[in-house]
Amino acid sequence: MRAGHDRAAPGVTWAHLGLAWLVRRGLVVAGAVLLWQVIASGADNPFFPPPSRIASAAAQLWLSPLLVTNVLPSLARLLGGWVIAGMAGTVLGIGLGRSRMVADYLEFVLAFLRTLPPPLLVPVFMVLCGIGPTMEVTTITFGAVWPVLLNTMDGAKSVDPVTTDTARVFRVSRTRWVLGVVLPTALPKVFAGLRTSLSIALILMVISELAGSTSGIGFQLAITQGQLDLPAMWSWIILVGLLGSVLNQGLVLAERRVLAWHHERVGAR
Amino acid sequence: MSIVEVTDLGHTYGTGRAAHTALGGLSFTVDPGELVCIVGPSGCGKSTLLRCVAGLLRPSVGSVSYRGETVTAVPADLAVVFQDYGRSLLPWRTVAGNVEFPLRDRGLSAAERAARVAEALSWVGLADAAGRRPWQLSGGMQQRVCIARALAYRPAVMLMDEPFASVDAQTRADLEDLVLKLRAEADMTVLVVTHDIDESVYLADRVVVLSRSPATVVETLKVDLAGPRDQIGTRGSEAFVRLRTEVARLIRR
Ligand SMILES: Nc1ncnc2c1ncn2[C@@H]1O[C@H](COP(=O)(O)OP(=O)(O)OP(=O)(O)O)[C@@H](O)[C@H]1O
Numbered sequence: 222m223r224a225g226h227d228r229a230a231p232g233v234t235w236a237h238l239g240l241a242w243l244v245r246r247g248l249v250v251a252g253a254v255l256l257w258q259v260i261a262s263g264a265d266n267p268f269f270p271p272p273s274r275i276a277s278a279a280a281q282l283w284l285s286p287l288l289v290t291n292v293l294p295s296l297a298r299l300l301g302g303w304v305i306a307g308m309a310g311t312v313l314g315i316g317l318g319r320s321r322m323v324a325d326y327l328e329f330v331l332a333f334l335r336t337l338p339p340p341l342l343v344p345v346f347m348v349l350c351g352i353g354p355t356m357e358v359t360t361i362t363f364g365a366v367w368p369v370l371l372n373t374m375d376g377a378k379s380v381d382p383v384t385t386d387t388a389r390v391f392r393v394s395r396t397r398w399v400l401g402v403v404l405p406t407a408l409p410k411v412f413a414g415l416r417t418s419l420s421i422a423l424i425l426m427v428i429s430e431l432a433g434s435t436s437g438i439g440f441q442l443a444i445t446q447g448q449l450d451l452p453a454m455w456s457w458i459i460l461v462g463l464l465g466s467v468l469n470q471g472l473v474l475a476e477r478r479v480l481a482w483h484h485e486r487v488g489a490r
Numbered sequence: 491m492s493i494v495e496v497t498d499l500g501h502t503y504g505t506g507r508a509a510h511t512a513l514g515g516l517s518f519t520v521d522p523g524e525l526v527c528i529v530g531p532s533g534c535g536k537s538t539l540l541r542c543v544a545g546l547l548r549p550s551v552g553s554v555s556y557r558g559e560t561v562t563a564v565p566a567d568l569a570v571v572f573q574d575y576g577r578s579l580l581p582w583r584t585v586a587g588n589v590e591f592p593l594r595d596r597g598l599s600a601a602e603r604a605a606r607v608a609e610a611l612s613w614v615g616l617a618d619a620a621g622r623r624p625w626q627l628s629g630g631m632q633q634r635v636c637i638a639r640a641l642a643y644r645p646a647v648m649l650m651d652e653p654f655a656s657v658d659a660q661t662r663a664d665l666e667d668l669v670l671k672l673r674a675e676a677d678m679t680v681l682v683v684t685h686d687i688d689e690s691v692y693l694a695d696r697v698v699v700l701s702r703s704p705a706t707v708v709e710t711l712k713v714d715l716a717g718p719r720d721q722i723g724t725r726g727s728e729a730f731v732r733l734r735t736e737v738a739r740l741i742r743r
């Protein structure tokens with residue numbers, strides 16, 4: 222409630238503050254790029270191109286039809302796999318988190334499965350599903366589901382016993398109990414899981430496309446590397462970074478909306 | 491016939507060396523429309539008793555019957571105001587949303603629900619706080635939200651566990667009178683746990699005094715005060731003073 226509103230001095234609007242923040246961030250980035258430019262130009266190594274050359278390559282590439290024909294499939298696989306993982310992880314996590322017995326037996330197995338490095342899955346699913354979007358989406362789903370699943374389980378377990386008693390006394394229906402009590406209790410944890418799984422999904426998207434695909438950012442990375450077209454390769458890498466931060470920022474904004482009560486409450490303490 | 495009947499109720503938490511007996515075999519009854527207060531030393535097992543009566547906890551020995559039937563689950567027309575009021579409210583719902591929550595599955599229209607919520611909140615003096623979140627309220631206000639939630643549910647039997655512990659003296663007096671008024675109007679049966687001796691005598695038709703842990707019934711006192719209760723008149727009356735002295739003596743024993 223309070224936090225934020227009185228932070229701005231009189232006469233300073235939010236737009237001003239946002240601008241100031243952007244300018245400060247922009248200066249840091251500009252400084253880093255400048256440093257890179259100086260070092261790379263000095264090194265004069267064809268395998269270490271300066272940002273100016275990458276920028277011109279990127280401008281060329283990103284204006285070409287290659288952008289759409291590769292980014293769209295990648296994005297579809299990434300979001301497809303991640304959304305399936307998010308939904309499956311949330312549903313399974315709530316189910317497992319609320320049934321003590323199952324969770325006790327499965328805890329160990331789940332902890333083990335999670336410690337497996339997700340890229341290991343690529344060859345497994347390549348054999349199982351063949352090369353193509355099914356393999357990529359399956360790999361992403363399977364690798365990204367764990368953080369959501371385990372976090373949701375944790376969150377679902379943490380419903381306060383008094384809250385449980387309250388729901389029992391007022392004979393709240395099963396659906397309302399799950400959707401109206403357990404899910405909101407677990408939601409902060411669900412979002413924490415979703416953030417981790419988004420970065421895993423991005424990694425797996427690139428890796429699975431590198432390994433076997435006929436389109437996508439990872440595929441282009443492999444091609445440009447093969448052609449030793451390093452500025453173009455770098456521009457794809459930068460694109461992956463941009464994609465990751467845009468998606469992450471979107472998720473953070475969604476979380477702020479959905480969990481407004483949670484952030485206000487933590488902030489009010 | 492009594493509406494609540496507690497027979498030789500005993501409860502032990504845990505087993506083996508960690509076992510702790512909270513209720514040591516106690517019996518009492520509550521008649522329909524009656525207001526019974528339970529007083530006893532801190533930690534003697536009052537909340538445990540209330541959880542057994544509500545059907546939230548299966549007692550180790552003895553039984554609770556509700557309208558003549560043994561309690562195995564929470565009865566349909568029973569509400570509880572929990573001692574841990576803060577943990578009983580949902581932080582993602584507004585005050586009004588919390589009061590409305592139990593009404594959702596009762597087949598009421600949105601308008602009926604809204605009317606009941608508004609009424610209950612105005613009873614406890616929180617009409618202005620309807621849109622706020624529980625964690626933005628003081629302890630006493632949260633406690634009143636819990637009372638409003640139970641009242642909006644329109645139960646036949648209401649169990650209250652230290653319901654006025656965190657409110658100031660004036661609000662407390664108002665809430666006591668509110669409970670008395672609603673009890674008379676709606677013909678509600680009320681069971682109040684309190685550690686406040688004066689409050690127990692002021693509210694109750696009967697006071698059940700419990701012993702130190704494991705709780706047993708020391709004595710059940712009938713409170714026969716003349717006329718309707720009145721914060722100043724009743725509390726100053728000779729009969730009141732005599733009764734509160736009696737309860738205090740029984741607790742100290
Ligand atoms: N879940 C539990 N597991 C083990 N022991 C418990 C549990 N709940 C309560 N107890 C113990 O049982 C005894 C009675 O607890 P209870 O909460 O019923 O007391 P109370 O009379 O309500 O206390 P207060 O006046 O402080 O509210 C206490 O000694 C307590 O430590």
Ligand SMILES: [Mg+2]
Pocket residue numbers: 536537538573651
């Ligand atoms: Mg208690």
